[in-house]
Amino acid sequence: xxxxxxxxxxxxxxxxxxxxxxxxxxxxxxxxxxxxxxxxxxxxxxxxxxxxxxxxxxxxxxxxxxxxxxxxxxxxxxxxxxxxxxxxxxxxxxxxxxxxxxxxxxxxxxxxxxxxxxxxxxxxxxxxxxxxxxxxxxxxxxxxxxxxxxxxxxxxxxxxxxxxxxxxxxxxxxxxxxxxxxxxxxxxxxxxxxxxxxxxxxxxxxxxxxxxxxxxxxxxxxxxxxxxxxxxxxxxxxxxxxxxxxxxxxxxxxxxxxxxxxxxxxxxxxxxxxxxxxxxxxxxxxxxxxxxxxxxxxxxxxxxxxxxxxxxxxxxxxxxxxxxxxx
Amino acid sequence: xxxxxxxxxxxxxxxxxxxxxxxxxxxxxxxxxxxxxxxxxxxxxxxxxxxxxxxxxxxxxxxxxxxxxxxxxxxxxxxxxxxxxxxxxxxxxxxxxxxxxxxxxxxxxxxxxxxxxxxxxxxxxxxxxxxxxxxxxxxxxxxxxxxxxxxxxxxxxxxxxxxxxxxxxxxxxxxxxxxxxxxxxxxxxxxxxxxxxxxxxxxxxxxxxxxxxxxxxxxxxxxxxxxxxxxxxxxxxxxxxxxxxxxxxxxxxxxxxxxxxxxxxxxxxxxxxxxxxxxxxxxxxxxxxxxxxxxxxxxxxxxxxxxxxxxxxxxxxxxxxxxxxxxxxxxxxxxxxxxxxx
Amino acid sequence: xxxxxxxxxxxxxxxxxxxxxxxxxxxxxxxxxxxxxxxxxxxxxxxxxxxxxxxxxxxxxxxxxxxxxxxxxxxxxxxxxxxxxxxxxxxxxxxxxxxxxxxxxxxxxxxxxxxxxxxxxxxxxxxxxxxxxxxxxxxxxxxxxxxxxxxxxxxxxxxxxxxxxxxxxxxxxxxxxxxxxxxxxxxxxxxxxxxxxxxxxxxxxxxxxxxxxxxxxxxxxxxxxxxxxxxxxxxxxxxxxxxxxxxxxxxxxxxxxxxxxxxxxxxxxxxxxxxxxxxxxxxxxxxxxxxxxxxxxxxxxxxxxxxxxxxxxxxxxxxxx
Numbered sequence: 003x004x005x006x007x008x009x010x011x012x013x014x015x016x017x018x019x020x021x022x023x024x025x026x027x028x029x030x031x032x033x034x035x036x037x038x039x040x041x042x043x044x045x046x047x048x049x050x051x052x053x054x055x056x057x058x059x060x061x062x063x064x065x066x067x068x069x070x071x072x073x074x075x076x077x078x079x080x081x082x083x084x085x086x087x088x089x090x091x092x093x094x095x096x097x098x099x100x101x102x103x104x105x106x107x108x109x110x111x112x113x114x115x116x117x118x119x120x121x122x123x124x125x126x127x128x129x130x131x132x133x134x135x136x137x138x139x140x141x142x143x144x145x146x147x148x149x150x151x152x153x154x155x156x157x158x159x160x161x162x163x164x165x166x167x168x169x170x171x172x173x174x175x176x177x178x179x180x181x182x183x184x185x186x187x188x189x190x191x192x193x194x195x196x197x198x199x200x201x202x203x204x205x206x207x208x209x210x211x212x213x214x215x216x217x218x219x220x221x222x223x224x225x226x227x228x229x230x231x232x233x234x235x236x237x238x239x240x241x242x243x244x245x246x247x248x249x250x251x252x253x254x255x256x257x258x259x260x261x262x263x264x265x266x267x268x269x270x271x272x273x274x275x276x277x278x279x280x281x282x283x284x285x286x287x288x289x290x291x292x293x294x295x296x297x298x299x300x301x302x303x304x305x306x307x308x309x310x311x312x313x314x315x316x317x318x319x320x321x322x323x324x325x326x327x328x329x
Numbered sequence: 330x331x332x333x334x335x336x337x338x339x340x341x342x343x344x345x346x347x348x349x350x351x352x353x354x355x356x357x358x359x360x361x362x363x364x365x366x367x368x369x370x371x372x373x374x375x376x377x378x379x380x381x382x383x384x385x386x387x388x389x390x391x392x393x394x395x396x397x398x399x400x401x402x403x404x405x406x407x408x409x410x411x412x413x414x415x416x417x418x419x420x421x422x423x424x425x426x427x428x429x430x431x432x433x434x435x436x437x438x439x440x441x442x443x444x445x446x447x448x449x450x451x452x453x454x455x456x457x458x459x460x461x462x463x464x465x466x467x468x469x470x471x472x473x474x475x476x477x478x479x480x481x482x483x484x485x486x487x488x489x490x491x492x493x494x495x496x497x498x499x500x501x502x503x504x505x506x507x508x509x510x511x512x513x514x515x516x517x518x519x520x521x522x523x524x525x526x527x528x529x530x531x532x533x534x535x536x537x538x539x540x541x542x543x544x545x546x547x548x549x550x551x552x553x554x555x556x557x558x559x560x561x562x563x564x565x566x567x568x569x570x571x572x573x574x575x576x577x578x579x580x581x582x583x584x585x586x587x588x589x590x591x592x593x594x595x596x597x598x599x600x601x602x603x604x605x606x607x608x609x610x611x612x613x614x615x616x617x618x619x620x621x622x623x624x625x626x627x628x629x630x631x632x633x634x635x636x637x638x639x640x641x642x643x644x645x646x647x648x649x650x651x652x653x654x655x656x657x658x659x660x661x662x663x664x665x666x667x668x669x670x671x
Numbered sequence: 672x673x674x675x676x677x678x679x680x681x682x683x684x685x686x687x688x689x690x691x692x693x694x695x696x697x698x699x700x701x702x703x704x705x706x707x708x709x710x711x712x713x714x715x716x717x718x719x720x721x722x723x724x725x726x727x728x729x730x731x732x733x734x735x736x737x738x739x740x741x742x743x744x745x746x747x748x749x750x751x752x753x754x755x756x757x758x759x760x761x762x763x764x765x766x767x768x769x770x771x772x773x774x775x776x777x778x779x780x781x782x783x784x785x786x787x788x789x790x791x792x793x794x795x796x797x798x799x800x801x802x803x804x805x806x807x808x809x810x811x812x813x814x815x816x817x818x819x820x821x822x823x824x825x826x827x828x829x830x831x832x833x834x835x836x837x838x839x840x841x842x843x844x845x846x847x848x849x850x851x852x853x854x855x856x857x858x859x860x861x862x863x864x865x866x867x868x869x870x871x872x873x874x875x876x877x878x879x880x881x882x883x884x885x886x887x888x889x890x891x892x893x894x895x896x897x898x899x900x901x902x903x904x905x906x907x908x909x910x911x912x913x914x915x916x917x918x919x920x921x922x923x924x925x926x927x928x929x930x931x932x933x934x935x936x937x938x939x940x941x942x943x944x945x946x947x948x949x950x951x952x953x954x955x956x957x958x959x960x961x962x963x964x965x966x967x968x969x970x971x972x973x974x975x976x977x978x979x980x981x982x983x984x985x986x987x988x989x990x991x992x
Contacts, residue, residue: 042790066417093790093969100450104792104968109449116416117449120794121440121752122724127409128441134410135417138359138395145413155723156755158436161406168401183724185687185699191723257699258688314971323451324485324964326509329540329587405755432761433727436754444793447965471766479934480802485963586933612907613801613939621938624945625955634949637942642807644769 010220015285018055018216020294022273025051025075027298028084031306032074032091032105036251041091043251044105047075052272053178053241054079056219057146060227066114066132066145068125071106072178072245073118076148082110088305094312101315102323114143122183123149123156126175130162133173133236144230146174152183154197163204163238172230174223175201175238178213184249185258201238213241214272217279244268338530340520341383343495347502348385348422350534352392355420358506359396360385361407362424369399381426382462382521404434408459412441415457420506425461428515429475442511443486456509460502463491464517464558464608465655471644474518476609478556479618481513482586489585490539491515491557495530497583500537508539515585517558517608525561542589544596548578551602551666554593554619556582558656559606565659566666573663575670585615593619594627601632602669608656611639633669638662672714674855675742678828681720681729682746686711689721703748704784704843726756730781734763737779737833744828750783750837751797764833765808780827780834786879786929787840788973793965796973798930800877801939803835804907810834810860811906815842815881817851819904822858830860837906839879863910865917869897872923872987875914875940877903880927880978887927887983896991906936914940915948922953925986929977932960954990959983 029048036043050072058067058079069076077087082098090097091105098110109117116132119125129147136143153159154177166173177197181188189195201208207229211222219241226237244267248255255264280286338346352358364381366389368374379386389397400407404425411423425431431438438459445453465474481489488510492498498516505512520526545560546567555563560581567577580596582588597603603623607616616637623635638657646652672678685707687700701708711719722729726747733745747756760781767775785798804811810832814820820838827834866881867888876884881902888898899917903910918924924944928937937958944956959978966976 066413068413090968093971095969097969098450099448099452099968101969101972102450102793102965102967103448104790106792106794107448107968109445109453111416111449111453116413116453117445119441120792121436121755123755124409124436124440127406127437128413128416130406131410131413131415131421132417133413135414135419138414138419139357152724155725155728157725157727158405158409158755161401161403162409164401165403165406165410169398184684185696186684186689186721186723187691190690190721258691258696260694315967315969317972317975319969320967320972320975321962321964323447325488326446326451326454328488328510329538329584329589429762430758432756432758434754435757436752439754440751440794444965447967448793471770472762477805479805483799483801483931483934485931485965610805610807612909613805613934613936615934617938617942618934620942620945621956621958624941625957628945628952628955631949634946635942636946644766644807646769 012285014059015280018059018220019276019280019291021055021079022051022216022276023295023298024301025078026273027302028078029074031302035091044074044091045072045250046245046247047072049246049267050178050180050243051075052216053176053213053219053243054148056216057176057223059220060224061146062143063114064143066116066129066143068116068129068145068147069118070122070125070149070153071118071120073108073148077108077115080115081113082108082115084301085305085308088309089312092309093314094309095315096312100319102319123153123158126158126162130166130171130173133166133171134169136172142231144172144174144227146176148176148178150183151177151179151181151188151192151197154192163206166236167205170233170235173236174226174230175236177240178243179240180243180245182258198238198240206236206238208238208240210240210242213243214270214275216272216276335529336532337527338495339523339526340495340498343499343530344384344502345386347499348388351503351506352388352396354534357418357420358422359398359414359419360388360422361398361400361411363400363402363426365424366397366399380424382516404430405437408434409437409441411457412437412455415455416445416453420456422458422460422506425459427473428461428463428477429472431477431480439484443484447486454509455511458505458512458514460514460516462518462521463515464519465645465652466519468647468649468652470647474645478515478585478609478615479613482615486511487586488512488539489515490583491585493520493557493560493581493583494525494528496528497537497543499530500535501583503534504536504539507536512539515557519558540584540587540589542583542592543581544578544592545581546577546579548576548600550575550577550600550670551604552578552580552596552600553662554580554582554603554605556607556615559608562657562659562662563606566662569659569663570666573667575666577666590622593623597623597627598630601630604636604638604662604665606638606657606662608640611637611642614639636665638665672710672718677740678742678744679718679720679736680707680710680744681722681733683722683724683748685746686719686721702746704840707746726752727759730756731759731763733779734759734777737777738767738775742778742828744780744782746782748784749787749795750785750799751794753799753802761806765806769808776831777833778831780836782836782838784838784840786977788977790968790970792968796966800837800906800930801935804936808833809907812860812904813837813878813906815876815878815902815904816847817849819858821851822856823904825855826857826860829857834860837878841879842882858904861905861908861910863904863913864902865899866902867898867900869899870921871896872898872925872991873901873917873921874898875901875903875924875926877906877928877936880929883978883980883983884927886980887987890980890984891987898987909943911943911947918944918948919951922951923990925957925959925983927959927978927983929961932958932963935960957986957990959986
């Protein structure tokens with residue numbers, strides 16, 4: 003254990019483990035729902051649980067997180083209620099978005115989750131604006147935007163990094179580099195082979211981290227969040243991670259990556275790693291961790307039942323919320 | 330009591346006054362855009378431009394650089410930032426210098442600004458305003474002379490307004506800023522350059538309601554519907570028609586989405602003839618929309634088909650002799666009216 | 672691609688697994704909807720280019736390549752992504768030929784997929800024909816079945832002007848049971864076709880809604896009304912002659928467009944009908960469109976969003992009396 007690792011409070015370590023497991027069980031259930039044809043296949047975050055967990059451990063309700071099409075793990079780590087999330091996946095009126103947004107647009111402003119977004123790179127400037135808002139209002143909340151290796155080729159990232167840097171905004175640009183943009187490998191698409199190195203061109207620190215190691219993510223994120231809160235500006239974090247399933251429900255990744263490669267990354271599973279760490283450092287017993295897992299499974303079952311029992315939206319909802327007021 | 334003096338402001342002055350008053354009234358109002366002040370970062374050159382069309386002068390001096398921000402050339406970046414800032418407690422104004430630049434920030438406008446309120450089940454509001462410049466006639470060629478109302482109106486979730494004179498320009502900008510929905514304000518270049526100016530603008534703060542058209546001239550024989558600059562053209566055409574013994578009614582649309590259907594339809598049902606004058610390209614334009622609404626809902630009242638006068642289905646040419654033919658002129662409008670009335 | 676070696680294809684996952692051919696991964700996607708499958712094997716990586724997620728980059732590159740001698744087909748995937756490449760399409764692709772005094776030609780084709788449903792939600796389910804049709808300089812076509820899809824695709828790619836072809840995702844899973852000739856053929860851009868004749872009402876369909884109109888016509892036939900179905904096929908330019916000659920026969924028109932209503936192609940066709948068929952119409956033109964609202968996620972709401980056989984039939988009955 004490193005010196006800093008030993009200084010992470012036990013509550014935080016346990017919260018992180020609980021969150022990793024809750025995300026995993028939720029996503030597995032979402033996949034079952036899709037496999038059974040009850041919902042359209044989602045963009046599964048299985049395998050990528052650690053990055054938002056390590057980051058959100060530092061965030062408050064008034065800090066903002068903005069996501070992308072693959073954001074269920076961002077939402078859960080930020081504290082969005084999984085009952086409402088599951089209801090949203092099933093298109094129910096009790097969903098986070100009243101059934102109108104669905105898997106790619108889940109949002110809960112009360113928890114600072116300002117939305118998943120279906121267009122790659124689209125939320126990056128929006129998050130920059132949330133950070134601007136904090137600065138102008140003299141508040142110390144920070145904004146975090148998650149995007150992928152694919153989005154690192156979008157103009158919106160470059161414009162936003164530049165803006166955040168010249169205006170010294172409290173924003174974290176977090177690239178979850180899961181090595182594939184749909185079927186296109188990162189080695190092909192990202193010139194210079196490093197997203198983190200792009201930060202230097204925009205006058206901000208850029209750091210690469212093992213996105214499967216929640217402790218490492220926690221440490222790096224902690225520094226970045228503190229920097230931002232102190233008014234020292236943005237940071238780019240590139241978290242190397244891996245998604246176990248295809249880009250979205252119907253995609254079979256065997257078409258563009260080998261079973262061996264997948265196994266290689268599954269063997270470095272973030273939950274396995276954290277279990278090992280907690281047991282070896284004496285923070286928790288195997289039995290306690292099993293209890294937590296069972297608890298997570300129970301919560302997910304309850305959320306699914308809540309979603310199934312919830313009503314669908316009334317047809318009048320088709321036309322409501324287009325505007326606040328029209329005219 | 331009849332006012333004996335007209336407080337004549339130009340369009341730009343009126344809009345500037347609206348900004349100053351709204352900034353004063355609500356500390357959450359901020360402004361972002363290229364050269365909205367100018368000379369950024371150099372105090373001796375602060376406020377070098379005050380906006381390309383002089384709409385935003387004086388703001389940085391009074392309200393400071395935290396609230397009045399020159400931006401790099403990053404429309405996607407700062408229009409998106411306006412979305413995020415609006416979602417988190419501010420009331421931003423983003424200046425999209427020329428409407429033809431929509432292509433570099435379209436995603437933020439079409440996918441975020443227009444949809445977030447709906448997609449998030451009504452739980453997030455975006456009280457932001459985008460101001461942009463429109464119109465041909467000033468030699469700025471194809472990419473800097475567009476109008477493009479219909480591109481924005483098409484998307485549910487956006488409100489769109491197009492002022493036509495200093496008085497309604499001040500009121501509509503104030504209304505747009507105070508509106509809790511995203512509003513796009515189209516400011517025509519020729520109007521900002523002084524055409525049609527010199528009318529009375531009250532000094533105190535006021536709003537012109539979004540969703541309401543105006544009727545600057547009453548008449549009985551034919552309805553001329555104008556939008557922004559073309560309202561001015563319609564009024565001139567009405568004068569020509571008067572001399573020929575015909576009484577034209579001019580409807581100034583002002584609000585494109587929502588549209589004041591009542592004002593339009595009640596006028597058309599009265600006069601039974603209508604010409605819609607729209608400076609934008611013709612296909613799937615505001616004129617098409619108005620014609621469709623009129624045909625659908627006032628069909629039995631019409632003595633003649635609704636006529637649309639638009640720019641041609643062609644980009645804006647550079648050469649002055651070509652550009653002079655581009656926007657429907659008062660003579661052309663009057664000619665079209667006479668061909669129905671005579 | 673076989674006929675003209677200057678034809679290239681670009682887009683995200685138009686083949687897939689880019690750079691991993693030596694590991695045995697070739698063409699896993701062939702396009703999001705498998706429309707470009709098999710091309711990379713036959714024509715190689717210099718003519719079939721997977722791109723990073725950089726629409727402005729690769730659509731713009733398509734424009735430049737077209738100006739400099741190639742004939743690119745660029746797949747922008749969902750039409751709702753227009754916002755991240757709008758400038759290249761509206762300001763360059765649409766205008767360069769005009770602005771450069773006719774001295775540069777841009778034989779480029781953009782393909783865009785529309786109207787996904789099944790929970791694809793607000794940003795992935797749009798149609799947006801009118802956004803493109805509004806801009807002078809672009810031609811816009813919308814196939815409605817496999818036969819027209821092949822014919823219009825070839826016509827678009829052979830056209831020396833920029834063409835946008837809208838491909839309805841909801842038609843992709845339909846079994847049309849239709850003969851498609853093996854040899855190459857073109858459908859002329861700018862021409863609509865009558866897919867069902869009738870005397871009582873003209874139904875104009877676009878892409879997906881042509882099928883809806885045909886089904887509505889069948890329903891109306893059972894009620895004793897013969898609808899004529901015009902398959903628009905070409906959104907810009909519009910085949911005024913075919914439309915007006917149909918209206919002159921039936922004297923009633925219902926336009927079915929699954930795009931948002933305001934300033935839509937339906938509005939354009941309604942205005943056209945009122946202007947040029949004013950004295951022929953017995954009833955006002957009717958538009959059946961999506962509502963002025965984004966596409967919701969929840970299935971019970973989503974199925975209310977798009978025009979259906981029921982809503983089209985009902986609209987017809989209201990004017991048929």
